[in-house]
Amino acid sequence: MTVRLLLWNLADSKTTLDELRAKLPDLPEGDHWISDPPTERFGLISFSGSVGGLERIRDLIGKDPELGEEFELEPQS
Numbered sequence: 001m002t003v004r005l006l007l008w009n010l011a012d013s014k015t016t017l018d019e020l021r022a023k024l025p026d027l028p029e030g031d032h033w034i035s036d037p038p039t040e041r042f043g044l045i046s047f048s049g050s051v052g053g054l055e056r057i058r059d060l061i062g063k064d065p066e067l068g069e070e071f072e073l074e075p076q077s
Contacts, residue, residue: 001047001072001073002049002070002071002072002073003045003046003047003070003071003072003073004044004045004046004049004068004069004070005043005044005045005046005067005068005069005070005071006043006044006046006054006065006067006068007041007042007043007065007066007067007068008041008042008043008057008061008063008065008066009039009040009041009066010040010041010042010061011040013061013062013063014060014061014062015060015061015062017035017037017040017042019060020042020057020060020061021035023056023060024053024057025053025056025057026053027044027046027048027053028046028048028050029048030047030048031044031045031046031047031048032044032045042061043065043067044057047073
C-alpha cells in the first residue's frame, strides 16, 4: 500500500488556516487533513491512492505543496 504525504506552508499563501478549514473537500475513508497552526503548515495524509479535491486546495492556497512524498507502508509482523 502506498501512503502519500502532501504539505503546504501557509505563511506566504493566499489564505489562512481557518479559511481553508471552512472549504475542505471530503476525503475517502482513512485519509486525513493535517495541520500545525504554530508553524502555519497544512497537509494531507492519504492511504486511498485517490487524492480528489486537490485542485480546489491548490486554488485556495495559491500554490502546489512544498512537499509531496510517497511511501510504501511496511507490513506488520
